[in-house]
Amino acid sequence: MKDFEFYNPVKILFGKDQLEKIGDLVPAEKKILLLYGGGSIKKNGVYEGIINALKDRDIVEFKGIEPNPTYETCMNAVDLIKKEKVEYLLAAGGGSVIDATKFIAAAVSYEEGDPWEILSKGKEIKASIPFADILTLPATGTEMNKNAVISRKSTNEKLAFSSPYSFPQFSVLLPEAAGTLPKEQVANGVVDAFVHVIEQYLTYPVNAPLQDRFAESILKTLIEEGPKTYKNPKDYESMSNLMWSATMALNGIIKAGVPEDWSVHDIGHELTAFHNIDHARTLAIVLPGIWHVLKEEKKDKLVQYGERVWNITEGTDDERAEKAIDRTVEFFESLGVKTKFSDYGIPAETIDKIVDRFKKRGLIFGIGDRKLVKPGVIRQALEDRL
Amino acid sequence: MKDFEFYNPVKILFGKDQLEKIGDLVPAEKKILLLYGGGSIKKNGVYEGIINALKDRDIVEFKGIEPNPTYETCMNAVDLIKKEKVEYLLAAGGGSVIDATKFIAAAVSYEEGDPWEILSKGKEIKASIPFADILTLPATGTEMNKNAVISRKSTNEKLAFSSPYSFPQFSVLLPEAAGTLPKEQVANGVVDAFVHVIEQYLTYPVNAPLQDRFAESILKTLIEEGPKTYKNPKDYESMSNLMWSATMALNGIIKAGVPEDWSVHDIGHELTAFHNIDHARTLAIVLPGIWHVLKEEKKDKLVQYGERVWNITEGTDDERAEKAIDRTVEFFESLGVKTKFSDYGIPAETIDKIVDRFKKRGLIFGIGDRKLVKPGVIRQALEDRL
Numbered sequence: 001m002k003d004f005e006f007y008n009p010v011k012i013l014f015g016k017d018q019l020e021k022i023g024d025l026v027p028a029e030k031k032i033l034l035l036y037g038g039g040s041i042k043k044n045g046v047y048e049g050i051i052n053a054l055k056d057r058d059i060v061e062f063k064g065i066e067p068n069p070t071y072e073t074c075m076n077a078v079d080l081i082k083k084e085k086v087e088y089l090l091a092a093g094g095g096s097v098i099d100a101t102k103f104i105a106a107a108v109s110y111e112e113g114d115p116w117e118i119l120s121k122g123k124e125i126k127a128s129i130p131f132a133d134i135l136t137l138p139a140t141g142t143e144m145n146k147n148a149v150i151s152r153k154s155t156n157e158k159l160a161f162s163s164p165y166s167f168p169q170f171s172v173l174l175p176e177a178a179g180t181l182p183k184e185q186v187a188n189g190v191v192d193a194f195v196h197v198i199e200q201y202l203t204y205p206v207n208a209p210l211q212d213r214f215a216e217s218i219l220k221t222l223i224e225e226g227p228k229t230y231k232n233p234k235d236y237e238s239m240s241n242l243m244w245s246a247t248m249a250l251n252g253i254i255k256a257g258v259p260e261d262w263s264v265h266d267i268g269h270e271l272t273a274f275h276n277i278d279h280a281r282t283l284a285i286v287l288p289g290i291w292h293v294l295k296e297e298k299k300d301k302l303v304q305y306g307e308r309v310w311n312i313t314e315g316t317d318d319e320r321a322e323k324a325i326d327r328t329v330e331f332f333e334s335l336g337v338k339t340k341f342s343d344y345g346i347p348a349e350t351i352d353k354i355v356d357r358f359k360k361r362g363l364i365f366g367i368g369d370r371k372l373v374k375p376g377v378i379r380q381a382l383e384d385r386l
Numbered sequence: 387m388k389d390f391e392f393y394n395p396v397k398i399l400f401g402k403d404q405l406e407k408i409g410d411l412v413p414a415e416k417k418i419l420l421l422y423g424g425g426s427i428k429k430n431g432v433y434e435g436i437i438n439a440l441k442d443r444d445i446v447e448f449k450g451i452e453p454n455p456t457y458e459t460c461m462n463a464v465d466l467i468k469k470e471k472v473e474y475l476l477a478a479g480g481g482s483v484i485d486a487t488k489f490i491a492a493a494v495s496y497e498e499g500d501p502w503e504i505l506s507k508g509k510e511i512k513a514s515i516p517f518a519d520i521l522t523l524p525a526t527g528t529e530m531n532k533n534a535v536i537s538r539k540s541t542n543e544k545l546a547f548s549s550p551y552s553f554p555q556f557s558v559l560l561p562e563a564a565g566t567l568p569k570e571q572v573a574n575g576v577v578d579a580f581v582h583v584i585e586q587y588l589t590y591p592v593n594a595p596l597q598d599r600f601a602e603s604i605l606k607t608l609i610e611e612g613p614k615t616y617k618n619p620k621d622y623e624s625m626s627n628l629m630w631s632a633t634m635a636l637n638g639i640i641k642a643g644v645p646e647d648w649s650v651h652d653i654g655h656e657l658t659a660f661h662n663i664d665h666a667r668t669l670a671i672v673l674p675g676i677w678h679v680l681k682e683e684k685k686d687k688l689v690q691y692g693e694r695v696w697n698i699t700e701g702t703d704d705e706r707a708e709k710a711i712d713r714t715v716e717f718f719e720s721l722g723v724k725t726k727f728s729d730y731g732i733p734a735e736t737i738d739k740i741v742d743r744f745k746k747r748g749l750i751f752g753i754g755d756r757k758l759v760k761p762g763v764i765r766q767a768l769e770d771r772l
Binding site for chain 1 (some may be wrong): 391395398401603611623
């Protein structure tokens with residue numbers, strides 16, 4: 001196991017009848033901005049629940065935060081906050097709304113220059129206005145971490161930041177609200193959480209058996225509960241299990257003491273940036289490509305993954321690794337999540353564009369847990385997915 | 387899954403070269419009380435590391451906190467804190483020192499009466515002076531939770547309290563220091579962590595597959611790593627895995643959304659109170675007794691435990707449950723932790739005394755996850771262990 005630091009102060013409220021508690025959690029005297037997306041919270045009762053719980057509070061609203069939230073939209077919210085002198089942000093919706101809120105909270109307090117630098121140059125933030133969230137979509141895990149990903153329309157970029165100031169004060173997890181999601185979004189959530197685990201698990205071994213088993217626990221639960229929620233999002237018990245799995249997938253627990261990869265995410269973000277493909281679907285495309293190209297380097301862990309998660313116990317190590325990749329692809333496809341460029345009409349030329357972009361960013365030393373993912377590997381991995 | 391709230395703000399620093407960081411974590415201006423036990427920290431380099439990291443700070447010391455820390459000792463520390471106007475407590479050692487520090491920190495701030503009421507009457511505390519700890523012994527999990535157990539010599543009582551004010555601000559986990567422990571203490575730690583998991587896992591099923599798998603992950607890791615650390619405490623990698631497993635066993639993660647039991651602990655505490663037996667050893671005595679008596683009621687989960695943790699896949703459910711209990715007893719015994727009254731010279735009369743004590747406390751409705759543990763069950767369970 002590697003040395004590590006772990007810190008996660010997010011308070012979680014999970015289940016039914018949790019919304020009414022937020023009245024005690026949001027400071028009484030502060031002016032609140034309620035942020036949400038396309039308005040699904042007005043159909044599933046969440047909006048009403050929030051307003052009831054916060055009656056008599058001074059609330060302003062900002063709606064219309066899009067999937068893959070944009071810098072442009074965020075900056076409109078920043079303007080509103082400054083104009084209205086808002087002191088507390090409350091996000092309601094899925095990962096996009098929460099990620100946007102994290103960036104907005106940071107950007108309002110950023111006085112060192114253009115807030116875009118937080119993303120483009122990794123400038124550290126030194127403050128953030130307090131925020132919390134109501135989660136209605138299990139997927140990204142942002143409800144219990146300090147990370148966010150923001151896109152910029154004008155430049156087709158999608159970039160991440162992370163800061164100890166960017167933990168939500170609390171997150172209310174509502175499996176019942178998630179039951180009203182379209183099944184495609186449920187499928188995205190399952191795949192997103194799955195690949196989050198993979199990026200922290202399918203790395204070089206460091207004798208961390210507990211972390212490995214925790215990761216495998218989440219994967220097995222996603223494999224078991226994911227199809228049930230895809231078939232019937234209103235299956236409350238399965239949705240609860242999916243939702244908690246997605247949160248645990250990216251709250252820091254499984255990465256404590258082990259190497260991380262994240263190259264699949266880095267490459268996937270470019271497919272979203274160029275073609276606006278759902279985040280989870282980009283991961284489903286890229287992951288098998290990376291695994292095929294780096295099969296030798298990742299073989300030990302692929303074999304362990306195949307055996308413990310998919311019960312693959314026969315064949316040579318090479319065959320077992322290959323079978324583990326196949327089973328993963330089949331799992332994604334069984335949820336209606338396609339894994340090839342052609343499924344999405346992505347042209348082969350996009351590969352050049354993506355490789356060029358990584359080159360321009362100075363990707364000489366490679367990304368991933370062992371810095372093996374260099375431009376040539378990215379090209380091969382994407383060519384594998386045509 | 388049941389509805390739940392989860393909150394754990396403890397910062398963890400794990401591994402080598404962590405001690406030097408505490409200079410940045412302990413507020414510079416505060417007068418510090420360093421609390422420790424019998425002085426092992428002076429032999430394993432931890433004391434020196436602390437003093438080096440906190441050079442130029444105003445530090446007072448309080449040493450001699452005993453295993454199963456007593457109210458009497460704690461109150462001496464409270465007197466010292468008041469006299470010296472100490473503002474920050476730093477515990478260094480195992481669970482006893484940390485538990486004592488939690489109680490001391492609460493008692494200093496308790497102005498509503500005799501601090502013993504926090505334990506005896508469950509009086510809520512409303513403040514605590516800040517504290518942190520350096521952990522040198524994997525076992526109790528107190529380094530990452532808000533609970534503590536304190537004994538009172540004068541009345542032979544051992545009681546617990548829990549408060550949101552009683553989270554350590556940070557905990558430094560030092561597997562290297564744990565490598566200097568006597569092997570009996572390592573064995574105690576393995577068994578203690580094991581039974582902590584059991585009390586949150588071997589309860590009635592609520593369709594919480596992730597929590598079940600996490601619990602089984604910790605149990606399997608303890609079964610794998612425990613014997614290695616018992617054989618050779620200086621095996622750094624195994625000790626690291628044991629230490630993190632013990633922390634994860636009782637930091638709230640595996641109990642989120644599931645029922646808890648704790649009857650084995652409640653009964654075990656009485657064996658410590660009457661005969662001063664190591665906490666872990668009392669659990670090893672009581673657990674098989676409770677399982678034998680409640681085998682029918684706990685059968686489903688015992689079978690799952692047997693299959694997933696011990697690979698017991700043959701026989702009737704009854705045989706599998708029985709085998710799971712046997713394997714558990716064998717595991718404890720393999721670590722030199724005996725499981726019978728006779729192994730410790732405990733007289734049979736102690737059973738009457740313990741049952742009487744529970745009766746006097748008004749144990750009409752029973753303890754445990756389904757309130758099944760009433761005086762009659764306690765008697766049977768202990769008679770099973772003669």
